[in-house]
Amino acid sequence: VIQSPGPDLEARVRFGATDMEVSRLGFGAWAAGGSGYAYGWGSHDDGSAIDAIRAAVAAGINWIETAPIYGLGHSERVVGRALSGMPEDERPYVFTKCGLMWDADRPNDPAQQIGRPDSIRREAEDSLRRLGVDRLDLLQMHWPPLDGTEFEEYWGTLLELKQEGKTRAVGLSNHSLRRLKAGEPLGHVDSFQPPLSLIKRRAFDELVPWCAEHRTAVIGYSPLQSGLLSGSFTSERVQALADNDWRRESPDFTEPNVSRNLALVDALGPIAAELGVTVRELAIAWVLSHEGVTGVIVGARTPAHVQGWMGALGISLDPVHLEAISSALDQTGAGEGPTR
Numbered sequence: 001v002i003q004s005p006g007p008d009l010e011a012r013v014r015f016g017a018t019d020m021e022v023s024r025l026g027f028g029a030w031a032a033g034g035s036g037y038a039y040g041w042g043s044h045d046d047g048s049a050i051d052a053i054r055a056a057v058a059a060g061i062n063w064i065e066t067a068p069i070y071g072l073g074h075s076e077r078v079v080g081r082a083l084s085g086m087p088e089d090e091r092p093y094v095f096t097k098c099g100l101m102w103d104a105d106r107p108n109d110p111a112q113q114i115g116r117p118d119s120i121r122r123e124a125e126d127s128l129r130r131l132g133v134d135r136l137d138l139l140q141m142h143w144p145p146l147d148g149t150e151f152e153e154y155w156g157t158l159l160e161l162k163q164e165g166k167t168r169a170v171g172l173s174n175h176s177l178r179r180l181k182a183g184e185p186l187g188h189v190d191s192f193q194p195p196l197s198l199i200k201r202r203a204f205d206e207l208v209p210w211c212a213e214h215r216t217a218v219i220g221y222s223p224l225q226s227g228l229l230s231g232s233f234t235s236e237r238v239q240a241l242a243d244n245d246w247r248r249e250s251p252d253f254t255e256p257n258v259s260r261n262l263a264l265v266d267a268l269g270p271i272a273a274e275l276g277v278t279v280r281e282l283a284i285a286w287v288l289s290h291e292g293v294t295g296v297i298v299g300a301r302t303p304a305h306v307q308g309w310m311g312a313l314g315i316s317l318d319p320v321h322l323e324a325i326s327s328a329l330d331q332t333g334a335g336e337g338p339t340r
Ligand SMILES: NC(=O)c1ccc[n+]([C@@H]2O[C@H](COP(=O)([O-])OP(=O)(O)OC[C@H]3O[C@@H](n4cnc5c(N)ncnc54)[C@H](OP(=O)(O)O)[C@@H]3O)[C@@H](O)[C@H]2O)c1
Pocket: 027, 028, 029, 030, 031, 065, 066, 142, 173, 174, 193, 220, 221, 222, 223, 224, 225, 226, 227, 228, 230, 231, 232, 280, 297, 298, 299, 300, 301, 304, 305, 306, 307, 308, 309
């Protein structure tokens, strides 16, 4: 049972320079895509995914983040089902992406990174249909394309889609500072989505400050490092990950990194205990404590998962705690990017 929203859960912040006001936690629907393709999460039940999304909305989260590639359209359909029947004024914003394509006959092949305007336009129409909405709230380029399309061409296409009213805002994910700087004069980069966690800290160096200066919303992904910082991982669980779970092959879940990452979880334990919170909540609160971070996208498979991290919103970290976390990062050597 999710507790009714308290003041922190109802707090909203402006989404960059747009007219949207968002909760600082967003729901990530990658795992809702299930398995049967190159980036699956092992078996996942649609009913549980829908319950998790509805629990998140009931708890005060007002945006859901997905992508066509998640389950090859399946995650967007699940999000569409979760939203259907919700009264209009209670519906969360829906953020999706484009630029990663697949061949339906070869679902386990790596995604094709495509930026051609006709392809992006077709993707946006498919997303609208799967999500069951007339307009997207945010359309982001998932990764830079590898099909030879120039940056100006695909960014220009996203800007046109915004002008045409197909999406309220447009953003970039997994792009370099050079690309952000190139995009801004052509049309405002409404948002940027980098990986942001205690393990992936590189974006705090230059990207997040650039966004803060330009009123570009920053939504960090995988704050729990896809479960590693959730408190439910041990080296035994890592070894036992299903063959159809993408994490099995991820460098974060394999040596030499996984031992350092799990050592970090151990080192954070006493800091979390002193604050009376879980390591998972501490990990999310740490990302949120950085200036320039608008929100974080957290994944959950069940309503209980959601309940297990909403408490991150109530944590304020003082300089003593931040220093203790920096020391834990230095001592374990986990991850990459600035520790302070
Ligand atoms: N732009 C991009 O390229 C990109 C890349 C990655 C992610 N994203 C976005 O970011 C979202 C979130 O990232 P993410 O899904 O990788 O990971 P995350 O938020 O770092 O971790 C989510 C996972 O942590 C575990 N977890 C969550 N709450 C828990 C709880 N209360 N107790 C125990 N375990 C818990 C679950 O894993 P298990 O159930 O497996 O234990 C869950 O699937 C994605 O859904 C997607 O929208 C974007």
